[in-house]
Structure formats: C-alpha cells, structure tokens
Amino acid sequence: MTLSLQLYSMRDVADQHGLLGQLPAMGITNVEGYGGVYGATAEFRAAMDASGISMPSGHMGLADIEGDAFDASLKTIKAMGITQVFAPYLEPQERPTTGEGYADLARRLNTLAGQFAAHGIPFGWHNHDFEFVTLADGAIPMEVILDTAPDIKWEADLAWIMRGGCDPLDYINRYGNRLAAIHVKDIAPDGENVEQDGWCDLGEGTMDWAGLIAACRAQSDDLIYVLEHDKPADPIGYATRSAAAFKTLWESTNV
Numbered sequence: 001m002t003l004s005l006q007l008y009s010m011r012d013v014a015d016q017h018g019l020l021g022q023l024p025a026m027g028i029t030n031v032e033g034y035g036g037v038y039g040a041t042a043e044f045r046a047a048m049d050a051s052g053i054s055m056p057s058g059h060m061g062l063a064d065i066e067g068d069a070f071d072a073s074l075k076t077i078k079a080m081g082i083t084q085v086f087a088p089y090l091e092p093q094e095r096p097t098t099g100e101g102y103a104d105l106a107r108r109l110n111t112l113a114g115q116f117a118a119h120g121i122p123f124g125w126h127n128h129d130f131e132f133v134t135l136a137d138g139a140i141p142m143e144v145i146l147d148t149a150p151d152i153k154w155e156a157d158l159a160w161i162m163r164g165g166c167d168p169l170d171y172i173n174r175y176g177n178r179l180a181a182i183h184v185k186d187i188a189p190d191g192e193n194v195e196q197d198g199w200c201d202l203g204e205g206t207m208d209w210a211g212l213i214a215a216c217r218a219q220s221d222d223l224i225y226v227l228e229h230d231k232p233a234d235p236i237g238y239a240t241r242s243a244a245a246f247k248t249l250w251e252s253t254n255v
Contacts (some may be wrong), residue, residue, distance in 0.1 A: 002056060002222065003246060004030035006183065006228040007037050010235045017047035020237065024052055026243045032226050033058035033080055034088070041079040048080075049152075055080045057155070057181055057224055059126060066108070070115060077121065081097030084180055084224070085116060086155045088126040095130060099139025106148035113151040126178055132164025146175055153180035155226075158212055159187050169215055176219030184209070184246060185228045197231045201238055203245035214253040219230040 004175035005028050013019045016037065023029065033055050037044055048055065058080060065073045065087070074146040075085060087109065096102045109125060116123035146154060156179055172179070187206030193200050202209065216223055227246065232238035 001215075001250065002030055002224045003028060003223050003231050004032050004056065004226045004244070005239055005243075006032045006034065006059075006182075006226050008034045008059075008240065009227070009232060011036055012232075013041035013235050017044070019236075020047050020051040020053050023239070026240050027247060028239065030054050030056055030224070032056075032224075033082060035059070035061065035064070038076050038080070041076055045079055045081070051239035055082050057084040057086060058082040059086055061089065062087050062108070065112060074119060083166065084122045084123075084124070084153070086124050086126040086153075086181070087112070089119045089128060090130075091093035092130075096141070099137050099141075099144050100136060102135075102139065102141045102144040103148045106141070106145045106152075109145065109152050110149040113153075117151070119146075122153050122180060124155055124178075125149075126155040126183070127157050127162045129162055132161055132166040142171070146178055152178075154178040155181040155183065155224075157185075157228075159183070159185045159207060162187060162207065168212060172212070172215045172219060176216075179216065179219055179223060181213075181224035181226055182216055183226050183228050184242075185230070195231075196229070196233055199229050199231060201229070201245065202227065203249070209249050210253055213249055217253060 010019055029052055031053055058077065060073055063069065096105060114125045125145055127142055132140060134140055154175060161168040161171060184202060186200050186202050186207050188198050188200035188205050227239065227242050229238050
C-alpha cells in the first residue's frame with residue numbers, strides 16, 4: 001500500500017515547496033501531481049528530494065499527452081519521478097453524448113496506454129461523477145471506457161461514483177482487476193460544508209470507508225491510496241487529520 005496526497009487539494013497553500021517539508025510529519029511521503037506543479041520541474045523535484053517526498057503518480061490532461069505533446073510530457077514525467085499517469089477529466093463541452101462517442105474516447109486512451117507502455121509507464125483514467133450518469137442511449141460512460149480500452153488502468157474516485165448515483169462497491173467488485181489507485185475523500189452530510197462543495201475530512205462524512213478499503217484490499221495489495229479534498233477550507237489541517245484517519249482505517253481493515 002502507498003499513501004499519497006493529491007496536491008490539487010493543497011493548491012491554496014502559499015509556499016508549495018515549504019508544504020512538502022511539512023508532509024512527512026503527517027505520515028505522508030508520497031504526493032500525486034497535477035498541472036499546477038509541473039511548471040518548474042527541476043525546482044519542484046529538488047524540493048521533493050530535500051523533504052523525502054516521492055511522486056508515484058500524476059494527473060495529465062489529454063491535451064498535454066496526445067500527439068505532439070507526448071514527448072514534452074514524458075520529460076516532465078521522468079523529471080518528477082512519476083511511475084503512473086492518469087488522465088483526470090473532460091470539460092463539459094468535451095464530453096461525448098453517446099456510448100459510441102465514449103468508445104471513441106476509450107480507443108484514444110488505449111492508444112495512449114500503448115505509448116506509455118513503451119516507456120514502462122502504466123496509464124489510466126481518473127473518474128468524476130459524469131462517467132456514471134446513464135446516457136440517453138442507455139450507455140454508462142465508465143463501463144464503456146473500461147470495456148473498450150482493455151489496456152488502461154483505473155484510478156477510482158469512489159466519492160465521485162457516489163455522487164454519480166452509483167454504488168462504488170459494485171464497481172470495485174466488477175472492475176477490481178483494473179484498479180491501480182483509489183482517491184480517498186469523504187462526502188459531508190447533506191447541507192453541511194456547502195462552502196467546501198460538500199466535501200469534508202476523511203472519516204467525518206457519509207462514506208463507509210472501512211468497508212470500501214476492505215473491498216479494495218481484497219482486490220489488490222498494491223494500490224496507491226490518494227487523499228483528496230477538492231476545496232478544503234484548511235488544507236494543512238485537512239491533510240493532517242485525514243492522514244491520521246486513513247491510518248486508523250487501514251489498521252482496522254487489516255486482512
């Protein structure tokens with residue numbers, strides 16, 4: 001098991017290099033990158049190394065890795081020490097509206113998986129909620145993506161599956177062999193934390209994380225668990241409390 005922290009959660013911390021130095025005391029020595037930290041790779045990597053931090057996974061948008069952009073992103077990946085890459089999102093205007101449209105997307109992803117595989121790097125998709133909303137033709141985008149792109153991995157954001165109206169346990173059980181990483185975050189009770197888009201610290205919300213972690217552990221003992229909060233009011237406090245909560249959850253689900 002690898003515990004990591006999605007750095008997007010910490011984007012409002014003014015001193016990003018100083019932040020890295022605070023993480024080990026929280027029990028966090030791995031982070032997941034995103035576009036906001038790739039601008040000055042040498043400096044950021046030096047700050048990571050000085051703090052004993054590794055970046056085993058990173059998010060990269062499709063525009064940053066397809067076609068002519070691939071080689072430049074590969075340099076970033078190698079500079080940061082990233083060993084797994086996940087494409088994280090489609091803007092609303094970019095989302096297909098049919099199952100066949102998502103099948104076309106899946107074929108693009110599968111091509112990228114082949115390109116990354118040539119460099120020894122697993123590649124996959126990171127979901128939000130829209131992939132679990134049934135389309136007018138009856139297709140469920142996430143299922144189309146995984147079924148049509150057999151070579152990609154899956155970074156499962158289980159809270160977004162819930163927000164998409166589906167049962168994350170169902171998808172863990174059905175597609176567990178595709179899992180490479182899990183995004184770990186919690187949904188606040190209805191009406192709470194509105195200013196934080198309804199998210200909350202791990203363990204303070206409505207998600208059955210003990211059951212979900214146990215289900216994930218039953219599928220694989222080699223997953224990355226990535227702490228995330230899309231809009232924390234107190235990023236440092238969030239990370240500190242959630243890392244401690246994860247440790248307790250992990251120990252309680254020892255199998």
